[in-house]
Amino acid sequence: MSTPRDLTRVAFSGLAARKMRTVLLLLGPMIGVAAIVAAVGLTDSAKGDLKAKVAELGTNLIEASAASAFGQSSPTLPIDAVERAATVTTVESVSSIRQLSNVVVTPYTEALEQFDTVPIPVLAADADLPRVLEVGLVSGRWLDDFDESSRARVAVIGQALAAEFSYLPGENRTVELAGFPYAVVGVLEKVPLEPGFDNAVFVPFAAVADDFLDEDPVEPNKLYVRCQTGTEDLTSEALSVAVGLGGPTQISSEVKSEALELAAESDRQLQLIVVSMGLLAIVVGGLGIANVMSISVIQRSAEIGIRRALGHTRRIIALQFLLEAIAVGVVGGILGVLLGMLAIFVGVSAAGWVFVMAGWLAPAGVALAVVISVLAGSYPAVRAARLEPLETLRLG
């Protein structure tokens, strides 16, 4: 049947004949959709690089800390915590650390005065830590089993600390930890999930026992656990039981990427406000369409009358006007999406973010514009259809 094609032709010729009016009609849905697309896109893009990072780092890293133990000021985990954690079947790898306090770090003896007030974290770490965290070394090597067995005074430092200490790759450097000389053997890359490590000093457990703590062997107070992806919550629970069983220590587990994911969530409040404004713009635009088209129906009453006289039914007349509104919605919606994308692009370029635009945003924007214009166009369309040809043709 050729009716839909004929209708489309008539609707578009009606719009093309009144270009200024058509442009004004387009503005409402266009600006509304552009505002919504830009609001959602920009707020998403603002956190886009964080989201990408989370995806890259993986979500399966769990941190299990000794939370509290009765009568202990600095709670620790059992000495065999790593072995206990490894018994959980969903665990893929485990590493342990012990965070120390009140260890003053200086790059060289003479610098003591400048550095004794700057708290630099010192941690005992085992040989598996970089593998579990999935980070590499900027230079040198990580602590190994020989360092432990030989009770060597060696240290690996974080990337930011290396920069602060002006440490050159491969340089033979001795730093002082609470007055003990430690040889720097490597520099650790940034750990996105554990930003504090960037500034930390890592030493073997055996050396900690010798120099800083009154215990041997040294008990860890934190585990880093990689589990099978998807089993994070399950593994967290199992770890509490496996590691804490039979001891006084409470275990608190945290999926490391969750905090980052939370931070990567868009600012919903701001997004809501701007989207509401966009919706308001679309509704006002819709009212504009209803208004302008109602006037247009009056202006075109003679045309409607003659079409009716020529045998066009009320339904055809209504569809013709509705189709004009739909065309305005489709074109306005598409232009709005393009304008919104341009706004996102400009904003993202200015702020140095990653361009993020949800796949549903473009079709949803156009659909919204079409829905609004159909709603707005139905009243004038019905009015046009109700016109009596006898009244509009002014017969002599």
Added chain:
Amino acid sequence: MITPFLELRSVSRVYGSGDTEVRALDGVSLAVMPGDFVSIVGPSGSGKSTMLGLLGCLDAPSDGTIVVDGEDVSRVADASRTRVRGRSIGFVFQQFHLIPHLDALSNVETALLYRGIRPGERRERSLAALDRVGLAHRHDHRPVQLSGGEQQRVALARALVTEPKILLADEPTGALDSKNAANVMEILAGLRSSERAVVLVTHDVGIADSAARKISMLDGRIVSDEVLRP
């Protein structure tokens, strides 16, 4: 027996009710036969416009029966009347009523829309109709670029392009100078055939007298129905 193209049987059209009741048409009977060239003449208020609305299926009677091209349209839904109108009747109006944003050809084509006719054929038939009124060369002109006489001839082409049985002309020369009026009347007269009846509604007795049959109206009734020439 030849069936009339148009038939009115005791048709009345009443506007309002009670004290304000107006009987614009009061029990009128009339038959328009194939080949007729009828003028309906009368002063304003005589009911000739009401008659035109009823003959053209633009209005429904309050009472009586109207048969158009074999179909009773007295008490049918608007959609059916619209269908009969589109199939059997062509209109020409005093004010031409061309669609201003369409060129002459598109105006003529408008009459052929929604009939399942291919665009190519539609264009061909429309050009042929324009040619018949001598305006094929101005098919791409918009109404504002045409003179009154030319606009009325485009309107004639639009009325003809559907090959209607009945051509209804409402004061077709009312807005034209005498030269153009004569031209339009000449075309109208040439359009009557055994397949078509031409009905002309006017208040101008001079125009009415150029038809083959003259129906005079007064106060909603037919006062005379005379054959002027065969």
